[in-house]
Amino acid sequence: MFSIFDRFRRKRADEEEYExxxxxxxxxxEIGGEPEVHEERRPTEALLQDLWENxxxxxxxxxxxxxxLPALRERLDTHEIKRQAAEVMAKQTLDEEAxxxxxxxxxxVKPADAKCNVYIPSDRMTAFVCVFPPIADGEEITSGGIMxxxxxxxxxxxxxxxxxxxxxxxxxxGVLFAIARGVRQVDGEDGAVVDHYSREQDxxxxxxxxxxxxxxSLHRFKSVAEGEVICEIIPPTQGENGIDVTGKELKAxxxxxxxxxxxxxTVLSEEGTKLTAGMDGDIxxxxxxxxxxxxxxxxxxxxxxxxxxxxxxNILIQEDVMAGFTVRATGNIVxxxxxxxxxLHAGGNIEIAKxxxxxxxxxxxxxxxxxxENTHVTCKQDVKAATIINSDIxxxxxxxxxxxKGILIGGSVTAGKSVEAKRIGNQSGCENTIKIxxxxxxxxxxxxxxKELKAxxxxxxxVQKNINYLKGKSSLSPEKQALVEKLQIQSMVHVEEIxxxxxxxxxxxxxxxxxxxxxxxSETIYPMTNISLEYAKLTIRDTTARCMVYYQDGxxxxxxx
Numbered sequence: 001m002f003s004i005f006d007r008f009r010r011k012r013a014d015e016e017e018y019e020x021x022x023x024x025x026x027x028x029x030e031i032g033g034e035p036e037v038h039e040e041r042r043p044t045e046a047l048l049q050d051l052w053e054n055x056x057x058x059x060x061x062x063x064x065x066x067x068x069l070p071a072l073r074e075r076l077d078t079h080e081i082k083r084q085a086a087e088v089m090a091k092q093t094l095d096e097e098a099x100x101x102x103x104x105x106x107x108x109v110k111p112a113d114a115k116c117n118v119y120i121p122s123d124r125m126t127a128f129v130c131v132f133p134p135i136a137d138g139e140e141i142t143s144g145g146i147m148x149x150x151x152x153x154x155x156x157x158x159x160x161x162x163x164x165x166x167x168x169x170x171x172x173x174g175v176l177f178a179i180a181r182g183v184r185q186v187d188g189e190d191g192a193v194v195d196h197y198s199r200e201q202d203x204x205x206x207x208x209x210x211x212x213x214x215x216x217s218l219h220r221f222k223s224v225a226e227g228e229v230i231c232e233i234i235p236p237t238q239g240e241n242g243i244d245v246t247g248k249e250l251k252a253x254x255x256x257x258x259x260x261x262x263x264x265x266t267v268l269s270e271e272g273t274k275l276t277a278g279m280d281g282d283i284x285x286x287x288x289x290x291x292x293x294x295x296x297x298x299x300x301x302x303x304x305x306x307x308x309x310x311x312x313x314n315i316l317i318q319e320d321v322m323a324g325f326t327v328r329a330t331g332n333i334v335x336x337x338x339x340x341x342x343x344l345h346a347g348g349n350i351e352i353a354k355x356x357x358x359x360x361x362x363x364x365x366x367x368x369x370x371x372x373e374n375t376h377v378t379c380k381q382d383v384k385a386a387t388i389i390n391s392d393i394x395x396x397x398x399x400x401x402x403x404x405k406g407i408l409i410g411g412s413v414t415a416g417k418s419v420e421a422k423r424i425g426n427q428s429g430c431e432n433t434i435k436i437x438x439x440x441x442x443x444x445x446x447x448x449x450x451k452e453l454k455a456x457x458x459x460x461x462x463v464q465k466n467i468n469y470l471k472g473k474s475s476l477s478p479e480k481q482a483l484v485e486k487l488q489i490q491s492m493v494h495v496e497e498i499x500x501x502x503x504x505x506x507x508x509x510x511x512x513x514x515x516x517x518x519x520x521x522s523e524t525i526y527p528m529t530n531i532s533l534e535y536a537k538l539t540i541r542d543t544t545a546r547c548m549v550y551y552q553d554g555x556x557x558x559x560x561x
Contacts, residue, residue: 047076047130050177061178064121065128072119072130076174079132085109086136111136114173116149124244127155127180133173143168146179155180156247185242188255194232197222199261199285224283230275230290233260233268263289264331282314284332286348286365287380293331301337302327314348323358332365350379355387366397370404388413388421394438406523414438418519425526425540432526437518437533437551449505456501460494463487520549521561531556 047069051061086109112135119128127150131141146164150156158181167177224230239252262268265278266289275290277283282295294313298306301319309315314331323341327333332348341358344350350363355371363379373389382397386404388411393399396416401408406422413419414435425432467487470480520531525547529540538549538556548559 046174047073047176050175054178058178061126064126065119065176067121068119072117072176075117076130076132079135080174082109082112083133083135086111090136109136111138113139114141114145114171116141116146118149118153118155118179119176120153120155120245124246124248125182125184126178127153127159127245128176129167129179130176131167131173133171140171141168141173150180154246157243157245158182159245180245182244182250183242185250185252186240187253188237188239190255191236191258192234193258193261194234196229196231197224197283197285197290199290222283224277224281224292226277226279228277230266230277230283230292231261233258233273233275235273259288261285261289263287263291265292266290282331284314284348286332291331291348296329302342321359333363349381367395383415408432408522417517418521420519420521422522423524423526424520424522425529427526427543429527432529434520434529434531435533436520436531437515449501449508453498453501453505456494456498460491460498463491463494467491515551518551520547522547 048062048065051058051065055062089109114134115132117130117132119130120126129146129149131146134140143161143164146168147159150159160179160181163177163179166172167175236255236257239254241252242250244250260268260272260275262275263286265281267276267278268274269276277292279292281292283290283292285291294311296309296311296313296315298309298315298317299319300306301322302309302317302325303320303322306325308326308328310326310328312330315327315329315333317327317333317335317337320337321327321335321339321342321344326343326345328345330347333344333346333350335344335350335352336354338354339352339356339359339361343360344362346363346365348363349365350361350367350369352369355369356373356375358374360376361367361379362377363381365379366381366384367377367379368384370385371387372385372391375391377383377391377393377395379394380396383393383395383399384403385401387407388399388401388409389407390410392412394414398418398420399408399413399415400418401421407426408419408421408424409426410430410432412433412435416438417436419434419436424434467484470476470484470487473480476484515533518533523546525540525544527539527541527543531538531540531549533551533556536551536554536556538558540547544558546560548561550557550559
């Protein structure tokens with residue numbers, strides 16, 4: 001049995017050996033050689049021998065037992081002291097004086113049977129046992145004694161009875177064994193969507209080193225035939241429950257079903273495993289869904305010779321959109337030229353090759369272009385550009401100005417999430433206004449619900465006036481009485497609808513928005529740049545490099561990236 005000093009010296013020797021190996025490996029790396037591979041050292045104490053021998057099959061055991069090893073070692077040490085003292089006293093070779101304590105009382109070590117100690121980590125997935133040897137004339141360990149200890153500690157599942165018999169037969173004292181193992185629960189896998197068509201429709205407007213843009217790289221529409229598979233839906237799997245060593249069932253989580261990206265003119269199979277095109281047309285992805293729509297191609301510019309456009313589908317304009325003309329589409333709008341003061345409204349995305357100078361862009365999806373100046377923009381998703389100058393932008397997603405020069409100068413930007421640009425402002429001190437954390441979609445919902453609530457209350461008032469008018473009559477015919485009863489039913493329906501809308505409205509108004517994704521990133525921000533989020537405001541008064549502005553504890557903070 002080692003004393004505490006022996007244990008310390010042995011531990012220090014092991015540490016020195018490890019340090020020498022580490023230095024050898026580092027030296028080999030410095031001179032470009034291969035470090036010598038050392039085999040894993042076997043634990044020097046018998047306590048861990050069995051766990052070490054089974055470490056490949058159960059690699060986690062050595063880590064789990066670290067939590068109770070110090071206490072177990074201490075108990076083994078004190079038990080061994082008593083056992084050795086009992087052996088000495090049994091020989092009766094010492095005189096009576098040596099057999100007394102400091103108070104003069106005769107020392108006595110009572111016999112103690114071998115004892116099985118059970119250790120169960122917090123996750124209760126494994127039960128460990130360590131049997132302490134008998135003292136004096138105590139009884140040796142038996143299989144029944146080990147089982148009794150397990151039963152006392154409520155270990156009922158996954159017990160290795162063969163190992164119990166082996167421990168008892170071999171009198172394996174002072175060795176730690178994993179004696180019972182539970183079965184971990186296996187959570188189900190989430191379902192997934194395997195796309196046959198890309199969701200990304202990148203304009204591809206990249207500037208080269210000379211600042212030139214390849215306008216021929218503009219996104220082309222993708223055609224799809226009726227019945228063609230757009231994506232496959234992999235259903236989620238069910239979880240498998242587990243059980244710990246105490247017999248407690250561990251509930252597994254079932255996988256979550258994926259959101260099916262079903263949009264206009266798409267068909268979901270009866271099994272729910274395939275999404276196909278419902279018609280021949282152009283396929284695009286926006287607002288979280290795939291859409292198949294007709295394509296209208298305009299070979300020339302939208303001007304006096306073409307007039308305004310309003311189309312149920314996608315529109316491809318091969319040249320420009322001139323000032324004063326409006327283009328509307330329920331799907332995407334792609335312009336290969338420029339927009340000079342025109343107005344574009346898209347139910348999907350807007351993509352413009354050569355930029356915009358003046359005019360209005362509105363889209364339910366993304367807006368992607370190379371350049372914009374003096375333009376009013378509203379979209380529910382992201383705005384992506386290479387240069388933005390003196391424009392007013394409101395979007396529900398992010399404003400990203402990172403391609404090419406990545407310049408954002410002047411104007412006003414309001415984004416639901418982040419604003420990212422290589423450079424914000426300029427050295428001349430042009431004022432920039434940036435507002436982040438503006439939930440465009442939530443505001444739209446609030447406005448819609450308020451209007452709907454007002455309209456429902458107006459209808460209820462109208463119905464109630466008719467009921468009061470009819471009830472004010474001295475007598476009613478059977479037909480009028482039936483009408484009164486019908487109006488009363490309508491009133492009840494209106495009341496339930498009003499209560500439902502009011503509940504939704506209250507929930508939206510009281511929801512605390514999540515500002516964790518609200519950031520302003522820029523390699524350089526020039527003064528004066530005013531940034532705000534709710535009531536928090538920050539003004540950049542000095543040129544700042546690699547700047548990141550974020551929201552924390554009600555304030556806007558400046559950091560770096």
